[in-house]
Amino acid sequence: MESVRTASAKPAQQDPFPFPTQDIIVMKGSGNYTEFIPAEGRSILTCRPLLHYQSLLPDNFLRVHKGYIINLCHVESVFPEDKAIYMDNGHIIVVSRLKWPQVKDLLQQYVIKSVA
Template identity: 35%
Template sequence: MENYTHTISELPGKILNLPFVFEDVVYMRGESNYTIFTLVNRKQYITSRTLRVYEALLPDTFVRIHKGCIINLAYLESLCNAERVAQLKDGSSIGIARRRWPQVKNMMLKHKLRTMY
């Protein structure tokens, strides 16, 4: 049995126990009605909830970069202007939607993240 370190009770009539805290999440991907969490230690967890459910509960260090992905700005290494790609500290590269690009750049500046190339 796993120890649950994060309990969400804001969901109407439901309590959801997650075996990690949001601060450990590097990024989240939505696949149909599932969300795949990728953590700092490269471990992945799958839940049967959509990204939209979690998006409302996340701290302000998280930003949706396209329809199927939310990243944690604490793990953002850099942004590539030419290709609109987010480079994460775990080595992942994730494309950013054209219409979300201005929001991601503003969030990066707000959180005083450094690199853009």
């Protein structure tokens, strides 16, 4: 099992993220806590909900479930029949049934935009 470090909230004038955003693969919410899962190293748990960070993220982040925000730059593959997204660090994120149509469209647009 992966170890998780806990970080206290930083003052408002500092960067709200414990890692550079390009290094964040998945953000996992649980109540009033958010776990940041980076590309390398240990996860960090903060005492703020996902909603706090959602509006501060760049466009390459997408909320795919009540408890998950993913970095589209780290998507390895998508399995529509399972409504699952495989991240390049091995995490498998299941997309909520209600969000799937929107997520599928946004993933297609993101792939087209990043290839062009």
